Amino acid sequence: MSTSTPPKRIIDLDEDCLLEIFSHIHDLQVGERWKVIIYKNRLKSVKYLMHSNREPKLAKDTVYFHGYGPLKVNDQVNLFPNIEVLDLRAKLDQKLNENDILHFVNKANKLKGLIQEESYFSEEIIKKCENLEMLAPTGTHLGPYLEEYVCKIKQLKLRCYSLDELSHNPRNLCNLERLNISVGSVGMYNGPKLMKLKILEMSFTSKYGFEFLNYCPGLEINNESVSHFTQNRANGSECSQEWSSLWTLIVRYPNLKHLALRGNSSIFDIDVKELVALLPNLELVDFRKCDGITVESLNFVQKFSAMQNRKINLYCNENAKQMKLDLPHLSYDPDCIVKEFDFMRHCFAKDFENLPYFIGV
Numbered sequence: 001m002s003t004s005t006p007p008k009r010i011i012d013l014d015e016d017c018l019l020e021i022f023s024h025i026h027d028l029q030v031g032e033r034w035k036v037i038i039y040k041n042r043l044k045s046v047k048y049l050m051h052s053n054r055e056p057k058l059a060k061d062t063v064y065f066h067g068y069g070p071l072k073v074n075d076q077v078n079l080f081p082n083i084e085v086l087d088l089r090a091k092l093d094q095k096l097n098e099n100d101i102l103h104f105v106n107k108a109n110k111l112k113g114l115i116q117e118e119s120y121f122s123e124e125i126i127k128k129c130e131n132l133e134m135l136a137p138t139g140t141h142l143g144p145y146l147e148e149y150v151c152k153i154k155q156l157k158l159r160c161y162s163l164d165e166l167s168h169n170p171r172n173l174c175n176l177e178r179l180n181i182s183v184g185s186v187g188m189y190n191g192p193k194l195m196k197l198k199i200l201e202m203s204f205t206s207k208y209g210f211e212f213l214n215y216c217p218g219l220e221i222n223n224e225s226v227s228h229f230t231q232n233r234a235n236g237s238e239c240s241q242e243w244s245s246l247w248t249l250i251v252r253y254p255n256l257k258h259l260a261l262r263g264n265s266s267i268f269d270i271d272v273k274e275l276v277a278l279l280p281n282l283e284l285v286d287f288r289k290c291d292g293i294t295v296e297s298l299n300f301v302q303k304f305s306a307m308q309n310r311k312i313n314l315y316c317n318e319n320a321k322q323m324k325l326d327l328p329h330l331s332y333d334p335d336c337i338v339k340e341f342d343f344m345r346h347c348f349a350k351d352f353e354n355l356p357y358f359i360g361v
Contacts, residue, residue: 046080048361050336051089051115085113085134085337085361088125098124105129113155113337113358134358151175155358158182163212167191178341180355189215199343199359203352210249251278260286260348268292269300276304276312286323286349287316294318323349337361 013021018037048062063080065087086108088101096104105111106128113134114125126132136157151172157180164187166173173179173191178199189212197216202209213219250256256279261267267290276282285301287293293316301314315323324332331338331346334354338346341360 043079044081047082047084048337049080049083049086051087080108082110083108084110085115085358086111087336088114088116101125102128113361115336115357134361136357154178156180157357162187163189163209173197178359180357182352188212191215193217199347201347201352201355210246213249250275254279255281257281258284258286258344258348261290262286262351263289265291269294269296272297272314273300273304276301282312284327285312285314287314288320288323290316 018034042060043063045061046063050062050064086105102124105114105125109131111129112131113136114129114132115136133153134155135153151174154175155178156173156176159182161181167190173194174196176194176197178201179194179197180201182203193215195218197218200213200216200219202212246261250259259275259279259282264287267287269292272285272287272293275285287297295318297316298314298318301312304310305312313326324330327349329345330349332349334350335346335356337358338356339361340346343359346359347355
């Protein structure tokens with residue numbers, strides 16, 4: 001019975017065996033000859049090509065681009081065959097010309113998310129992204145072609161957008177599950193209800209922002225726990241009007257467990273007493289950056305919890321640092337993308353400007 005002769009030289013090993021060996025060796029410790037094999041294999045696992053304006057986290061499935069020099073690669077598609085999110089903001093925009101980008105997105109069959117700022121999406125790029133589910137454009141207008149295309153999108157991030165513009169095309173948001181939008185002050189939404197929307201994140205200066213929730217019956221706030229409001233106010237009278245609208249909405253959701261009202265200048269200690277009484281399932285309240293919430297509310301909630309045999313955690317300016325210690329499972333980092341579709345973990349504790357572009361990627 002014959003047996004095969006084991007290889008005597010490393011060059012005789014097959015590629016899979018070489019990769020297993022090199023996975024335990026820093027690539028700087030091998031010659032140029034072997035780096036090609038290592039890089040080729042590692043780049044196959046890359047899912048995210050990202051602009052690094054936020055603090056990058058080192059991960060094998062992510063490549064961050066630095067600097068503004070051109071990216072001299074003959075075939076980016078073969079280099080990154082499994083890309084799911086492409087970040088076409090300033091740096092990558094300048095590293096690749098438009099023809100390179102068109103070729104890339106046309107061949108990137110697994111591409112699901114597209115980010116672009118500083119310039120508008122071109123119709124040509126959007127047409128090439130057949131499997132796109134997540135979109136983060138910039139500017140105040142989506143454009144006629146993009147408005148029609150958005151019906152395929154499940155996650156959408158919009159900046160400086162007015163709610164009435166969302167209702168121009170009754171089909172354009174039918175499959176939307178998450179909407180992140182900074183809302184302008186003009187016009188209210190008057191389109192169809194967004195039946196599939198689970199997560200809504202808004203920053204707005206108008207009372208119409210609260211009214212928009214009436215068109216979102218599928219929000220997780222209705223079914224379980226989460227409400228997160230980030231508000232920008234221009235004057236005292238607007239504060240009062242918005243708090244009145246907000247209060248009306250809150251009492252409609254008695255099952256709320258977690259509530260964040262950070263930076264709200266129109267809520268005070270006296271309001272906390274009524275709030276905890278009206279929400280029997282309330283467990284967590286985030287009042288950080290609310291100057292009207294003081295140690296008086298902390299003492300009240302502590303006594304109220306003991307009397308009612310309930311556990312309520314309230315955080316405000318007085319104990320803001322304690323929240324991270326008590327709730328370490330919540331993310332406070334400004335991640336661009338996160339892999340879990342979990343609002344509570346990845347969005348609840350963050351200010352609006354630090355919310356992820358995409359979640360559950």
